[in-house]
Amino acid sequence: MDLEKWVDKGIEFIADFGPKIIGALLIWIIGSWVIKKMMKGMSHVMNKNDYDESLKKFLISLTSWILKVLLILAVLGTMGVETTSFAAIIAAAGLAIGLALQGSLANFAGGVLILIFKPFKVGDLIEAQGELGVVKEIDIFTTKLNSPTNKLVIIPNGTLSNGNIINYSAEGKLRVDLTFGVDYGSDIKLTKDVLMEVLTSNPKVLKDPAPMVAVSELADSSVNFAVRPWANVADYWDVYFETIENGKEALDKAGIEIPYPHQVEIRKEA
Known part of the structure; x- marks a missing residue:
């Protein structure tokens, strides 16, 4: 008698959650395949446009994680899990991190813009933020210059990307x-x-x-x-x-x- 009861409950569970589980698996498989193809296409476009290697890896990794989080939320929603609270937690965490790292995020955004639009490259002689020097290194957060007196000048990318830049090497x-x-x-x-x-x-x-x-x-x-x-x-x-x-x-x-x-x-x- 107990066996029949458990069998009935199992059949009821499968009837209720089977389609949801199958749908969730299909969404996960198809979503993962789409994300993989998108990352491959994104990498191809960046290689074609000669993006900086460090920027390329960072953007691909960041985009991949964002898409995977969205895919997980979609899978949980298909299975009937309430995702509103998850979205609220993620949004609150993002806001808190953004406020705490406001200056760093501005420098990060400036570094991304510099690496994408390339107003200068390593080896160029530039003048910016009252400093003159040869570009030694372009990082995500800062740009390093060698001054004519061989001093190392470090400029935050946030202020650098928002100010005037004179590139003496651009025209050759x-x-x-x-x-x-x-x-x-x-x-x-x-x-x-x-x-x-x-x-x-x-x-x-x-x-x-x-x-x-x-x-x-x-x-x-x-x-x-x-x-x-x-x-x-x-x-x-x-x-x-x-x-x-x-x-x-x-x-x-x-x-x-x-x-x-x-x-x-x-x-x-x-």
Whole structure:
């Protein structure tokens, strides 16, 4: 008699929960297959767009976990388990974590944006947040620069991604801006020819775009010439300092005077 009772209860249980269990298993199998295909497609897209390897792994792992949590909630809901409380707990935990890690999350979001949109890459010379340096490393939370004086500069990605960024390496060429002042009695054409010869004789100065020398200002005590050579990024400082030194020597050799500031003192007799 007891056996028949247990058999009846078993049949009743199977009738009630069998379809739900089968449905839950089907949802789990199909959902897992879909998630696997989505992750494979996501990885393919990231590889095609040359995403940073660390960012690619992180985004794939994060997306996979989110989809799996949603799949588990769907399976539990199919089996008749109330998932509203689970969703509320997850939302509350997410809010608490977000408030506790507000600054870190901002830096994380900034790092993701930098790694996705790539305003600069490792090895680029950039200026940002009042700092100038070569990009040494791009992490999820910070970006590290080597300054011209070989100091390590660490900038949080949150502020970096929200501020102005000057990438000196992006175009591959830089214009060197210099100004030479000569005496008002100097011959303008001769001065331009001497300075242009300094530029064209330097192998580090690019021929395209062509260098330029032009009168830029009639100052108080000098005629100022704008000297504009172009150089590769790696040669920028060499061209800058060599042009100053060679320009001074060439002007001296040509007898063209570089004036210095004069001060006139007027005394009133008693």
